[in-house]
Amino acid sequence: MKELFTVLAPADAYRVLEAHLPVAVQCERVPLNHALDRLLAVDLVSPTDLPDFARSTMDGFAVRAADTFGASEGLPAYLAVAGEVLMGTEADIRAGAGQAVRISTGGMVPEGADAVVMVENTQAVDARTIEVVRPVAPGENVLRVAEDIAAGASVLPRGHRLRPQDLGGLAALGIVELEVTRRLRVGIIASGDEVVPPECQPAPGQIRDVNSSTVAALVQRAGHQPVLFGIVPDRYDELLATAQQAKETTDLVILSAGSSVSTRDMTADVLNALGQPGVLVHGVALRPGKPTVLGVADGTPLFGLPGNPVSCMVTFDLFVVPTLAHLSGAAETPRQTVRARLTRNIPSAAGREDYVQVRLVSDGDELQAVPVFGKSNLIYTLIRADGLVKVELDAGGLAAGEMVSVILF
């Protein structure tokens, strides 16, 4: 039970690991329409003004604003219709003093004009003349050159996760290919003499592998690529051989350890044998998730996650998610939380960070967080829960009625 002597607070444990993580981020070029949710590898700067010509934001008439000053229903301004701007073409007409040029929303405001009168505020007098019944200010109903973004301005920073509107914004600038960080390959090894693949019928005493499926999906959800190495019996040589293979072919190795102390210690020994510096953290002041092992072998991060499904998810979230974000240059780790009112007391021991599963129940305008208690060996408590509530290291617990942050699964 080595772990008992070296437990660190979760944040400290992650810092120890982080100090040994590689800093270089690997990149690749992808077309714009494959870039959703990818992370920008470079700071993007606008190659052009947007728009690069003054555009009308209304259907109406391009005019000189001064020609409409003082116009009203009772005393309209009369303007001569000098022509029309066709959509998608250069305005090859000039709006002179006392003139109006017919224009549609999105049309190019012609030279001479500095505003657009909405068609609703005009009336045709005859084929060549309109009356304007409300004045417009200079610039009104016009999108100025570079009003959206100017050439040379910062568009999006390195590390930004690309959203749908970002892709639209890049399309607008003609950026149809871009440098993003590479998706990471994450090696996943399950271990345990009692564990069989999900498609097998377990014999008495055996159980099906749960964590490979869960961890693979967590990796996908984080935007990376799971590589499954199957189930390895609790034998040092076999575990080491598989872990070595995983280390050589992936960017990050997760070993979902057996639950007994002896197999947990073996996990640490195997990870320690993979390279330098080896195991950095063995045991964390955390429940569930105490027997977590964190390490680095020759630049590859290594994780020995506890076998219990709940512990496995909590420790993935606390340690693997920020590591993946770090390795892929993410500006921030996305974390979806909601505020909810706790329905009952959660006891906890000071000096340990606790994560308690909760179900969310709507109560009028407010959400309630109902603790779902259950042994961390259970998987179905996780399925009945919607998220986790954290009890801080130095807190003795949380009281019913408190507002808490719920980290959504």
Added chain:
Amino acid sequence: MKELFTVLAPADAYRVLEAHLPVAVQCERVPLNHALDRLLAVDLVSPTDLPDFARSTMDGFAVRAADTFGASEGLPAYLAVAGEVLMGTEADIRAGAGQAVRISTGGMVPEGADAVVMVENTQAVDARTIEVVRPVAPGENVLRVAEDIAAGASVLPRGHRLRPQDLGGLAALGIVELEVTRRLRVGIIASGDEVVPPECQPAPGQIRDVNSSTVAALVQRAGHQPVLFGIVPDRYDELLATAQQAKETTDLVILSAGSSVSTRDMTADVLNALGQPGVLVHGVALRPGKPTVLGVADGTPLFGLPGNPVSCMVTFDLFVVPTLAHLSGAAETPRQTVRARLTRNIPSAAGREDYVQVRLVSDGDELQAVPVFGKSNLIYTLIRADGLVKVELDAGGLAAGEMVSVILF
């Protein structure tokens, strides 16, 4: 300007559309490891008890609890070690009265035993005898048969979106293939005489297509498959031909309309010509997004979304997202919101639902929502914003200092 005469509130507009949507959901079978974020097409019931044998949750000794009653440091209970349960094998040993069987976490509790004493609460007297220094209650440190889930119990309901832990739970039950609803193919047509593909250099008066990229990514984010039909000039025949092709080959058609009133009306005419019942809603009491067109042609939902990027995103969220959820049998529409304190007044007109873009700023323990005002023709306001604040139909605005829900982009 037909739309002015028929504007409905957004919720009413969606209900009109929903009443005409097909109810049958199409399904397909996928392997478990491809099922993340897919929607279950059937109610799943557990085929087995989980666990199907009593398991130890600790390293220690399986015992009869009664043999330990009253045990203490001062007066330990002495038990004879009858053997060991090996991991992953059937416990072929019996724990008789006065006996203890060595067991690891996850091991099968042998017949006769009804509890497990943690190894920390025992001491070896000799090779065949231990002393127990704390009593255990019956059932302590044991996972009962079916404690996780019982055979025949409901696992997950139809329409549930599968999360990582759900996949683990299904793996535990041996469910390695499952019936999910089919991803929908969403046809996307851009129109506008002034619009050119993003990879082209626009001539004066032209702009690049923004909405195809944004809408395609919004479709992907909703878990479905965009099918791009490119940019069609504002000519009725060409638009109709492309829309017909889209309707025949996809499950849902989105036409990102030009911004001028005449092209908006043409959009409605084209959608109306596609089949029965045709256009159902033309204009919504919404800003931005008023000139939205909703319809159904022979069972295929049709959307004419406004060309302005902001309007396009807001109306996609309000109308296309729930339609996709409906067509794919989703139990609920996921909507990520956070609570934040508004930093300044938002004026609004009663009788219209307003959506105002906000930037989120952390202020100690609280989030602040800072309105980002800008014409809805701009794309970069969307990029500088983190989400939208809704001003209800009957509200005259929102006041600085109010707590508001921010719908995250």
